[in-house]
Amino acid sequence: MPVSDPVLEAVGALKVFPGVTALDHISFALGQGEVHALVGENGAGKSTLIKVLTGVYRLDAGEVRYRGERMDFTSPLQAQRAGIATIYQEVNLVPQMSVARNLFLGREPRGRLGLIDFAEMRRRASEILHGYGIRPDVRRPLGSLGLGSQQMVALARAVQADAQVVIMDEPTSSLEPREVDRLFHTIADLKAQGRSVIYVSHRLEELYRICDHVTVLRDGRLVHTGPLAELERLRLISLMLGRDLQQVASEGLTRFGGRDHARDAPAVLSATGLDREHVLNGVSLALRPGEIVGLGGLLGSGRSETAKAIAGALPLDSGQVTVEGRAVPSGSVGAAIRAGINLLPEDRKAEGIVPTLSVRENIVLAALPRLSRAGIVSEAAVDRVVETFMSRLRIKAAGPGQRAGELSGGNQQKVLLARWLAMNPKVLLLDEPTRGIDVGAKAEVQALIDDLAAEGLAVLLISSDLEELVEGSERVVVLRDGAVAGELSGDDVTEEKIMAAIAGKSDD
Numbered sequence: 111m112p113v114s115d116p117v118l119e120a121v122g123a124l125k126v127f128p129g130v131t132a133l134d135h136i137s138f139a140l141g142q143g144e145v146h147a148l149v150g151e152n153g154a155g156k157s158t159l160i161k162v163l164t165g166v167y168r169l170d171a172g173e174v175r176y177r178g179e180r181m182d183f184t185s186p187l188q189a190q191r192a193g194i195a196t197i198y199q200e201v202n203l204v205p206q207m208s209v210a211r212n213l214f215l216g217r218e219p220r221g222r223l224g225l226i227d228f229a230e231m232r233r234r235a236s237e238i239l240h241g242y243g244i245r246p247d248v249r250r251p252l253g254s255l256g257l258g259s260q261q262m263v264a265l266a267r268a269v270q271a272d273a274q275v276v277i278m279d280e281p282t283s284s285l286e287p288r289e290v291d292r293l294f295h296t297i298a299d300l301k302a303q304g305r306s307v308i309y310v311s312h313r314l315e316e317l318y319r320i321c322d323h324v325t326v327l328r329d330g331r332l333v334h335t336g337p338l339a340e341l342e343r344l345r346l347i348s349l350m351l352g353r354d355l356q357q358v359a360s361e362g363l364t365r366f367g368g369r370d371h372a373r374d375a376p377a378v379l380s381a382t383g384l385d386r387e388h389v390l391n392g393v394s395l396a397l398r399p400g401e402i403v404g405l406g407g408l409l410g411s412g413r414s415e416t417a418k419a420i421a422g423a424l425p426l427d428s429g430q431v432t433v434e435g436r437a438v439p440s441g442s443v444g445a446a447i448r449a450g451i452n453l454l455p456e457d458r459k460a461e462g463i464v465p466t467l468s469v470r471e472n473i474v475l476a477a478l479p480r481l482s483r484a485g486i487v488s489e490a491a492v493d494r495v496v497e498t499f500m501s502r503l504r505i506k507a508a509g510p511g512q513r514a515g516e517l518s519g520g521n522q523q524k525v526l527l528a529r530w531l532a533m534n535p536k537v538l539l540l541d542e543p544t545r546g547i548d549v550g551a552k553a554e555v556q557a558l559i560d561d562l563a564a565e566g567l568a569v570l571l572i573s574s575d576l577e578e579l580v581e582g583s584e585r586v587v588v589l590r591d592g593a594v595a596g597e598l599s600g601d602d603v604t605e606e607k608i609m610a611a612i613a614g615k616s617d618d
Contacts, residue, residue, distance in 0.1 A: 115178070117142045117306050118163060118194065118275050122172035125158055132158040134330045135172065140275065145297060145307045147317045147338060150327035151350055151409045151574055156310055159327070160277055163308075164196050165189040176275075195273035197264045197281055205253025205260075210235035212252045213267050242266050243292040257388075258285045265296060276300060277308040280410070282316060283388060294320055312410030313591055314343055314613070328352055343613040350408065351576060351609070375399050378568045379451070379537045381420050384429035389415045391593040393429075397537060397568035402559065404583030405572045406608050412592040413572045414456055417539040420570075421453035422446035433536060447476070450536030454526050454543055456572070462526045465515025469507050470496045472514045472525050477532040499528035503558060523555060531562075538562065541572045556582060576605040588612060 116139035125133040133155050140146050150156050161167045163174060165183030174181050176192060183189040186196065203212045210232045211218075219234065221227045235248040242262045246255055252263060261281060268276050282290050297307055297320055309321055317324065317338060324341060326334040326349045334341070334349050341349075377396035384393040393416050397403055405413050418424035420431050425441030432438065433449040446453075455462050464472055474481060474492050481491045496510050503524040507517055514525055523543060530538065544555050559582065563569050573579050579586055585599040588611040596611035598604075 115142065116140055116175070117177060118308075119175045120159065120163060120172065121175065123159065123162055123169055123174070124171035125162060125167055126170050131330050133162065136327070136330075136332045138325055138332070138335070140306050140308060141323070142306055143301055143304045144322045145301060145309055145320050147321040147324040148308055148310045148327070149312070149317070149324060149346070149350060153329065154327040154350075155330040156327055157279075158330075160196065160279065160308070160310070163189070164194055164277065190271070190273075193272070193274040194277070195268035195271060195275070196277040196279070197261070197268055198279045203252055203260070203264055203267070206251055208249050209239070209246050209252050209255065209263060210248040212263060213238065213248075213270065215267075217271065238266055238270060239263065242296070243288065258289050261285060262289060262292070265293065269296065269300065273305070275306050275308070277310075279310045280312070281309075282311065282313065283410075285388075290316075312408050314346070314408075315591075318343070326350055344609055347408070347609050347612050351574070375401075378434055379420070380430075380432045381416070382430050382432075384416060384419050384431075385427050386415065386419065386424060387427055389424070389592055390419060390426075390429075391591070393419075393589065393592070393594055395570075395587050395594070395597075397570060399536075399566045399568055400563050401585070402563045402569045402571055402583050404579040404586035404603075405570055405589065406576070406579050406586050406612070407589035407595070408612060409574070411589040411612075413589055414541055415592070416589065417453055417541050417570065417572060418455075420446070420537075421451055421539055423453065447533065450534075451539065452476075452530035452533055452535040452537070453539040454523075454530060454541060456541040456545070463514050463522050465513065467514060468511050469500070469505065469514050469517070469525055470510035473499055473510075473528045473532060476529055480533075495532050499532060503528050503531075504554065520555065524558075527555075527558065535567065537568045537570070539570045539572075542574065543571070544573070544575070544578065576608055579603075579608065580605055590614065 119139040121137050123133045123136045136155065136159065138159060148156050148159070158167065162169055165185045165188050174183070176194070204215070213235045214231050218226045219230045232248050239246065239248065242265070244259050244262050246259060252260055281293060285293060300307060311317060321338050323336065324338040324346070325332065326346070328350065375398045378399050379397040382394045384390050390412050393412065395403065405416060407413050415424055419426055422438065422441055422443040422445055430437060433451060436449065438449045438451065439445045464475070470492070473496050477495060478487060481488055481495065500510065505524045505528065506521050514522060517525065540559065543559065559569060559571065571579065571583055580603055583603060585597065586603050586608060587594060588596045588598070588608055590612060595614065598607055598611065
């Protein structure tokens with residue numbers, strides 16, 4: 111449904127980065143006085159579209175229009191001065207400055223001589239923030255406040271700056287329930303004043319509570335736009351994930367034919383009541399030797415955070431991880447590795463592979479202490495390990511001395527797998543192991559995962575690809591908003607039932 115007289119729109123927006131089309135001729139229209147949800151999974155193009163609308167990126171083709179006029183913003187400051195404010199998930203204010211200075215930065219009240227009237231600024235700052243339900247000492251540095259309070263300061267600043275368009279990127283990720291209610295009251299006030307909001311969130315309950323329209327992006331393309339009330343939750347999820355509900359039902363996809371011996375074996379790993387404020391809410395799961403357990407859910411549901419908590423990379427407020435009955439200290443990656451837990455992270459470039467090091471160095475990076483005596487590394491032992499895993503995983507490289515950053519994405523993923531397999535793990539946590547690699551490499555990695563499980567390794571498989579979860583997992587634990595929304599096993603492991611669990615619907 112076209113929006114009449116949109117206040118902000120992108121028309122035929124094309125943005126290309128080397129090797130990637132981030133926005134593929136997308137059109138987007140925000141009506142005056144509406145709250146418009148912008149949704150999509152990781153890599154869908156949401157962040158790129160926001161950055162195009164706010165002057166961070168320049169378009170390769172198409173145009174941005176604001177209040178009916180073509181705009182070519184060259185910076186976020188220019189967009190802000192025009193009346194477009196953005197509140198990011200990571201607060202982009204100045205933590206060293208006082209709360210009051212952040213609230214009025216660039217708009218400070220001044221006295222007769224043109225000097226900043228600090229007393230008046232503090233008085234007005236306190237008065238404004240009281241209206242948002244927070245009562246900080248506005249003389250304190252912003253960074254001394256909790257993330258939720260910082261987020262509310264950022265929101266108050268956008269509203270006080272008289273922004274006509276407010277873009278909110280995951281605004282409730284750090285907020286307490288009462289702060290969320292206050293945020294929604296503020297959004298309602300903005301709407302009543304004729305101001306417009308672009309709302310980015312993975313929390314479906316929030317979207318259906320406050321949003322009028324929705325635009326769904328997938329792989330840089332526009333797949334749907336229209337009134338949110340006319341779109342059922344299950345249909346929205348299917349659009350985001352790219353799986354048609356009728357097609358899923360007719361295909362009758364069944365899971366990979368599992369390893370029955372694993373079902374009766376005692377758990378090698380148990381995670382119980384994993385809790386981290388604003389991130390995880392009592393997540394529990396168990397892995398048995400030789401079993402592949404899928405972990406499903408939308409982006410932001412807590413999948414990666416669960417894996418990181420188990421691997422010691424995310425400290426917990428409460429909860430317990432045990433391996434073969436022995437507790438693993440929270441927040442200690444070293445303790446988790448020593449217990450036999452290894453994590454292959456989602457972002458292999460930022461958190462995994464060291465591109466400037468050779469394939470050889472990357473493979474043995476974690477195993478060096480085991481390959482040395484009295485602090486002296488055995489080069490012969492290193493060569494044996496590298497040769498073994500390059501052969502077993504069929505890593506295609508000019509040789510072990512080639513830089514890892516020069517390999518294809520699939521071969522980089524295999525190098526990371528080799529690194530952790532060299533540690534003889536008991537549990538392998540795989541976060542999106544086939545993302546960003548070609549079809550042939552994907553099939554090789556999937557076959558390797560099956561082989562590892564057949565050899566007795568316990569595997570947790572995180573994937574946004576429902577078909578991959580269904581075909582590769584014996585059980586699937588589904589997360590929603592940081593909590594377990596359901597667990598499926600046997601013939602219940604289907605794409606349709608995973609999506610139903612994500613949407614919060616039963617089989618009835």
